[in-house]
Amino acid sequence: MAGKGKAFVVIGAIAVSVFLLVYLGxxxxxxxxxxxxxxxxxxxxxxxxxxxxxxxxxxxxxxxxxxxxxxxxxGDSLPDISKFSVSVTNTTDSFVEIFSSTEKSGTGVDGWLNEVAEEFNKSNTTVNGKPVSVMIRNIASGTATDYIRSGKYIPDAFTPSNELWGEMVKADGIQAELISKRLVGNVTGIVATKAKYDELVDKYGSLNLKTVTDAIADNELAMGYTDPFASSTGLNFLVTALGTFDSSNLLGEKAVQGFEKFQANVPFIASTTLQMREAAKTGMLDAFVLEYQTFVNATDFKAGYVFTPFGVRHDSPLYALGDLPKDKLDIIQKFADFVEQEKYQKLAEQKGFNGLNDYKSELEAVDGSILSAAQKLWKEKKNGSxxxxxxxxxxxxxxxxxxxxxxxxxxxxxxxxxxxxxxxxxxxxxxxxxxxxxxxxxxxxxxxxxxxxxxxxxxxxxxxxxxxxxxxxxxxxxxxxxxxxxxxxxxxxxxxxxxxxxxxxxxxxxxxxxxxxxxxxxxxxxxxxxxxxxxxxxxxxxxxxxxxxxxxxxxxxxxxxx
Known part of the structure; x- marks a missing residue:
């Protein structure tokens, strides 16, 4: 991945802080x-x-x-939306509700968007002379997409981890207007042990998703990744991996055959990020997938690890959903502008965001219907033969x-x-x-x-x-x-x-x-x-x-x- 992001080596204590579960608890x-x-x-x-x-x-x-x-x-199994907590409450009658991914609407280092939203609600921002505010609901991207696509609950706006979820929503005929391509910078990557990283670089010349899929297919790398139905990183990994086999046709015979060979040697698919990371701590895995913001905030892995970015960036795009009145669209736009202020972007840096800004997405925008078909393919082929x-x-x-x-x-x-x-x-x-x-x-x-x-x-x-x-x-x-x-x-x-x-x-x-x-x-x-x-x-x-x-x-x- 030369030119698309450097491999970041962290030697010593790295690790797994308490992390909100992606969707299941x-x-x-x-x-x-x-x-x-x-x-x-x-x-x-x-x-x-x-x-x-x-x-x-x-x-x-x-x-x-x-x-x-x-x-x-x-959608039939989705609980009432009240199951997912409101992390920031609106303070005015004129407001918009925003579904936000958990790495930015949780607590501590994962609470950046909450802090900015609370400041916005105190800022006396007005639309047509009326004070406005935002409500933030803390909900994982995959789960949020399930609610929106099923029609069970559609908020005014949606900021998932990456744009893939927005494409899936649009493919289901739901109006989704991109208000901001980036609220805050982030990428996802492969976290490999330093020893395995060095070994693969010696053999393949570099470590990127192509060399990783080759190494897995040849049974040279024990790697885990997360459920692409629920995890932003998992979905990103799936479509990027398919692209390494045939970038011109992610669902073509060549890509499917390559995926089957690769998947046959994947030892571990985790239901949640936490489950995968706990497995990694046991020494079971040579590598696993993780967002960079989580990686830099980790504190307790004993060995050294290398982070290599891949796929689309995780820049938290912001979408307006449905046929909203102009007042609501104006609130969403004002909030997007508010977030972009330098002091709030510096706050994001303190929480691990906005790193690896030189990394460019190596994957072009993928149509939502192809993403859904890729998920279906994964479901059918994930256990190999x-x-x-x-x-x-x-x-x-x-x-x-x-x-x-x-x-x-x-x-x-x-x-x-x-x-x-x-x-x-x-x-x-x-x-x-x-x-x-x-x-x-x-x-x-x-x-x-x-x-x-x-x-x-x-x-x-x-x-x-x-x-x-x-x-x-x-x-x-x-x-x-x-x-x-x-x-x-x-x-x-x-x-x-x-x-x-x-x-x-x-x-x-x-x-x-x-x-x-x-x-x-x-x-x-x-x-x-x-x-x-x-x-x-x-x-x-x-x-x-x-x-x-x-x-x-x-x-x-x-x-x-x-």
């Missing part, structure tokens, strides 16, 4: 410092068989349920009775639409004992109907043998992998996190580590720390479902992982 606990209890594959098989024999397991005759064959719509085999493990103990079990059912019934048809799905429920409600099978219409029937039939009673349920799921997956060695195994545990019967985490930790099965946990009125301790073993995510946006969270999780 997912957390992940690092396994650094934990004692490994991994055992050999042969011993693991023997231990799994022994543990399985200790569990009281019954197989239930599958029941078919009524399924909805309409295509999945992420490896289909997924997943077992859902549902807690139906007495403590799940009432609202927790109702929420569990609702989130699964709506989220199951996002399960890919090429995948295989099984279902287990547990209380004091464990029931196999649905053996693993290809997720065709028949399996979907039985999956829905299994969910509908759940009733709560008895104790909580969580790890017995996981043992049964692991046994089902090992049996499936004996028949289909190429599948990628996953487990999803839906529980309140309180285990009072059966095996313990200590009993099965070695198995989880040996088999390397990611276990995603979703907590309902839960002991979240207990669930995080399970998910952290193989760098999976844990969702707190005690919020009204649980259906959206789970739908997005399944969209990414399945």
């Amino acid at each position: 997912i957390s992940l606990t690092s396994n650094l410092g934990k004692t490994k209890t991994q055992i050999t594959t042969e011993d693991a098989a023997k231990k799994l068989d022994k543990l399985y024999k200790d569990v009281s397991v019954k197989t239930i005759e599958p029941i078919k349920g009524q399924i909805d064959l309409d295509p999945a719509s992420i 490896k289909p997924i085999a997943a077992v859902f493990v549902a807690d139906v103990s007495g403590s799940m009775g009432g609202e927790p079990l109702n929420r569990l059912k609702e989130s699964l019934l709506k989220g199951q639409k996002f399960l890919g048809r090429d995948n295989s799905i099984g279902f287990v429920s547990y209380s004091s004992d464990v029931a196999i409600n649905l053996p693993i099978g290809k997720y065709d219409t028949n399996q979907q109907s039985m999956f829905v029937g299994a969910i509908d039939s759940l009733q709560a009673s008895g104790g909580t043998a969580t790890f017995d349920g996981i043992v049964v799921a692991m046994k089902m997956l090992q049996d499936e992998m004996a028949l289909n060695p190429d599948v990628k195994p996953l487990i999803f545990v839906l529980s309140d996190g309180e285990t009072n019967e059966g095996h313990s985490l200590k009993d099965i930790r070695g198995l989880i580590e040996t088999y390397k099965i990611p276990i995603y946990t979703i907590g309902y009125n839960a002991n979240i720390k207990a669930l995080q301790s399970i998910s952290s073993i193989n760098e999976a995510a844990s969702i707190n479902a005690d919020t009204e946006d649980v259906v959206y969270k789970i739908s997005n999780l399944l969209n990414v992982q399945m």
